[in-house]
Amino acid sequence: MRKLFIAVAMLAPLAALPAGKIGGKVSVLGVWGGAELETFNKMVKPFEDRTGVKVEFEATRDLDAVLTTRVSAGSPPDLAVLPSPGKMADLARQGKLVDLGGVLNMAALKKSYAQGWIDLGSVDGKLVGVFPKADLKGLVWYDPKSLKAAGLSDAPKSFDDLLAEANAAAAKGVTPFAIGIESGAASGWVGTDWLENIFLKTYGPAKYKEWYEGKLPWASPEVKSVWQTWGKIVGNPKLCYGGSQYILSTNFGQAFIPLFDNPPKAYFHFQATFIQGFIGKQFPALKAGEDFAFFALPPVKPEYAKSAEIAGDLVGMFKKTPQSAAFLDYLTTAEAQAYWVKGGNGLSPNREVPLSDYPNALSKRAAQILTSAEMTVFDASDMMPGKMNTAFWAAVVNFVSDPDQLDDILRQLDTVRADAYGK
Amino acid sequence: MWERLVWGLVAVAGVPLVLSGYVFAVERALSPFAARRRNALRPWLWLVPGVVLLAGFLIYPVVHTLVLSLFNATSTRFAGLGNYVHIFTERSMLTVLRNNLLWLLIFPTVTVVLGLVLAVLTDRVRYQWAVKAAIFVPMAISLVAAGVIWKFMYQYQPPGQPQTGTVNSFLSTLVPGFQPRAWLFDRALNNPALIFVLVWMWVGFAMVILYAALKGIDEALLEAARLEGATEFQIFFKITLPLMMPTVTVVTTTLVINVLKVFDVVYVMTNGSLGTDVIANRMYKEMFNYNDFGRASAFATLLLLAIIPVMFMNIKRFGRGGRA
Numbered sequence: 192m193r194k195l196f197i198a199v200a201m202l203a204p205l206a207a208l209p210a211g212k213i214g215g216k217v218s219v220l221g222v223w224g225g226a227e228l229e230t231f232n233k234m235v236k237p238f239e240d241r242t243g244v245k246v247e248f249e250a251t252r253d254l255d256a257v258l259t260t261r262v263s264a265g266s267p268p269d270l271a272v273l274p275s276p277g278k279m280a281d282l283a284r285q286g287k288l289v290d291l292g293g294v295l296n297m298a299a300l301k302k303s304y305a306q307g308w309i310d311l312g313s314v315d316g317k318l319v320g321v322f323p324k325a326d327l328k329g330l331v332w333y334d335p336k337s338l339k340a341a342g343l344s345d346a347p348k349s350f351d352d353l354l355a356e357a358n359a360a361a362a363k364g365v366t367p368f369a370i371g372i373e374s375g376a377a378s379g380w381v382g383t384d385w386l387e388n389i390f391l392k393t394y395g396p397a398k399y400k401e402w403y404e405g406k407l408p409w410a411s412p413e414v415k416s417v418w419q420t421w422g423k424i425v426g427n428p429k430l431c432y433g434g435s436q437y438i439l440s441t442n443f444g445q446a447f448i449p450l451f452d453n454p455p456k457a458y459f460h461f462q463a464t465f466i467q468g469f470i471g472k473q474f475p476a477l478k479a480g481e482d483f484a485f486f487a488l489p490p491v492k493p494e495y496a497k498s499a500e501i502a503g504d505l506v507g508m509f510k511k512t513p514q515s516a517a518f519l520d521y522l523t524t525a526e527a528q529a530y531w532v533k534g535g536n537g538l539s540p541n542r543e544v545p546l547s548d549y550p551n552a553l554s555k556r557a558a559q560i561l562t563s564a565e566m567t568v569f570d571a572s573d574m575m576p577g578k579m580n581t582a583f584w585a586a587v588v589n590f591v592s593d594p595d596q597l598d599d600i601l602r603q604l605d606t607v608r609a610d611a612y613g614k
Numbered sequence: 615m616w617e618r619l620v621w622g623l624v625a626v627a628g629v630p631l632v633l634s635g636y637v638f639a640v641e642r643a644l645s646p647f648a649a650r651r652r653n654a655l656r657p658w659l660w661l662v663p664g665v666v667l668l669a670g671f672l673i674y675p676v677v678h679t680l681v682l683s684l685f686n687a688t689s690t691r692f693a694g695l696g697n698y699v700h701i702f703t704e705r706s707m708l709t710v711l712r713n714n715l716l717w718l719l720i721f722p723t724v725t726v727v728l729g730l731v732l733a734v735l736t737d738r739v740r741y742q743w744a745v746k747a748a749i750f751v752p753m754a755i756s757l758v759a760a761g762v763i764w765k766f767m768y769q770y771q772p773p774g775q776p777q778t779g780t781v782n783s784f785l786s787t788l789v790p791g792f793q794p795r796a797w798l799f800d801r802a803l804n805n806p807a808l809i810f811v812l813v814w815m816w817v818g819f820a821m822v823i824l825y826a827a828l829k830g831i832d833e834a835l836l837e838a839a840r841l842e843g844a845t846e847f848q849i850f851f852k853i854t855l856p857l858m859m860p861t862v863t864v865v866t867t868t869l870v871i872n873v874l875k876v877f878d879v880v881y882v883m884t885n886g887s888l889g890t891d892v893i894a895n896r897m898y899k900e901m902f903n904y905n906d907f908g909r910a911s912a913f914a915t916l917l918l919l920a921i922i923p924v925m926f927m928n929i930k931r932f933g934r935g936g937r938a
Binding site: 255259432437585589 | 796800899905
């Protein structure tokens with residue numbers, strides 16, 4: 192038997208690699224599909240050509256479950272997108288993640304990444320996750336021409352202004368919002384973004400932190416009022432295209448389509464920067480900035496006008512090999528991140544990606560908001576423990592289905608809170 | 615690539631080799647004994663590999679799961695029956711239990727009745743092979759694919775818009791004044807809509823097995839009844855159905871076992887949202903999303919306890935069949 196293996200091993204190609212090439216392969220687990228996967232593949236190509244390392248990418252929308260299983264089975268991928276900062280902290284404390292201080296060139300990283308990003312990727316002072324791309328959340332997308340034709344403003348001063356305008360439009364028989372929250376196992380997350388942004392722009396970053404840390408009860412007047420504020424939009428069938436049944440059954444990646452129907456069926460669509468790539472793929476003829484644009488969700492309280500919510504995909508390392516180190520390093524470079532930016536799939540946390548690399552005025556504006564925001568917070572649901580996060584998603588679905596059940600939904604969330612933060 | 619090919623070959627050639635090697639080794643080991651002793655010992659020794667595999671891959675995990683279900687999420691603290699108490703008192707868990715009961719009552723009943731009707735009716739048409747093939751084909755599709763297909767079938771667009779979902783489009787064309795429904799997101803409809811998908815998958819199976827039983831009935835018996843002036847309905851309920859009863863029971867128990875484990879369809883189509891969660895999906899969430907070994911094991915144990923009586927009945931029935 193052993194002889195057989197030796198014979199087979201000798202059959203394997205052992206051709207000498209040209210200088211500078213490492214060869215071998217690196218396995219990567221992530222969530223990117225569709226437009227994002229196309230960009231990822233484009234980004235990987237020059238790395239593979241240069242290093243001879245083959246990148247084996249595996250995509251799943253149920254990242255948490257797949258990653259947890261593989262880690263506990265002792266066969267994690269070399270690199271993986273981490274489901275959330277909360278999960279990253281769990282994995283780091285279990286000793287599953289490699290300390291990147293010994294892998295990446297920290298001096299170079301500190302030059303290209305703002306300290307905030309490095310802090311978000313650190314657990315107990317050790318860097319264990321890096322952001323290859325980032326998204327600015329809380330944007331309201333629209334079609335400038337149809338918005339003008341409908342007499343709607345593209346720069347409402349406050350959330351109340353936006354709501355008043357939407358209600359006035361509805362009274363004239365125009366449906367202002369297009370919302371869709373379906374997303375397979377993660378259905379409901381779109382709603383968490385709405386609620387987080389409304390929260391941030393009503394109560395500010397300090398309270399926001401208390402909330403995701405589990406110190407502020409769901410049934411508290413603050414959190415409850417945020418749901419009620421959102422309920423003024425999502426609970427009003429006159430304001431949302433198709434009503435709650437449409438909101439529940441429409442995938443987030445297609446929810447913007449009514450904006451671009453002729454005549455348009457809706458005018459506002461709330462989503463993060465990454466949706467630009469989805470719009471571009473669905474309607475290749477549309478020009479960013481001319482045919483679609485965005486404004487930041489206006490503040491509920493004026494003092495929080497300059498706040499922004501961001502999110503990003505964190506990548507962590509489970510196995511340190513020359514290949515995984517090289518690829519992780521590549522992911523943090525301006526060269527790699529320019530692909531995400533050019534593809535309209537997000538923004539770059541790397542400061543060295545020049546604004547000129549952003550494909551259009553629109554993404555430049557997003558990048559500017561990102562760098563100029565005075566109060567930047569990370570996606571709250573991602574900061575919550577996994578159990579709280581999934582309960583939050585499910586609560587959004589229940590709320591959209593029946594807003595009258597709010598008290599009950601919040602009580603359920605508090606039950607989960609008592610359980611989820613306790614560990 | 616080469617590595618996999620080698621392992622494939624090892625599996626194909628190696629397993630029979632090792633097994634026949636084991637038989638030889640047993641003979642070697644038995645050779646010092648007298649012939650009578652040898653014959654008495656041989657079957658036990660032959661059973662060893664099977665029993666070891668069963669113990670390792672079936673009995674040990676079951677016992678381990680039972681033990682884990684009595685511990686907390688990280689299996690570090692004894693929790694007694696805490697996990698079970700939680701399951702039987704927490705509201706979202708009660709919905710899960712209610713749904714499984716709903717599936718258990720509706721799915722086997724509808725599938726068996728439909729399968730029976732189809733078996734009897736298709737028997738009487740000339741193009742029965744075509745009908746049967748069409749009904750049986752879903753059996754060949756994986757449950758996940760069926761879930762995806764039906765997600766498209768159930769798609770919803772607001773009233774007045776072109777309906778992209780087959781079900782809504784079909785119904786709004788046929789039924790005047792029909793309002794399209796979001797089948798999977800309407801609390802009154804979502805559970806039946808999900809159950810229907812599994813019925814669609816399994817009705818072919820029920821039909822084929824029941825058809826075989828139908829064909830096993832002696833034609834002379836039915837002829838005699840007709841000569842005596844019995845109506846077709848009387849023949850069906852008084853002769854055909856009672857004679858098919860053993861098969862109906864087997865089909866039903868198979869369906870019951872399958873429905874208790876229902877997971878894929880729910881996971882793919884709603885992931886348990888809006889009151890559609892079932893035990894297996896909840897178990898998956900507790901285990902892989904929440905890392906709660908205690909509750910996941912408690913759910914697994916409950917499922918096992920629910921399935922044991924059905925399995926027991928099935929085994930007893932097989933045993934009787936063997937002796938007959």
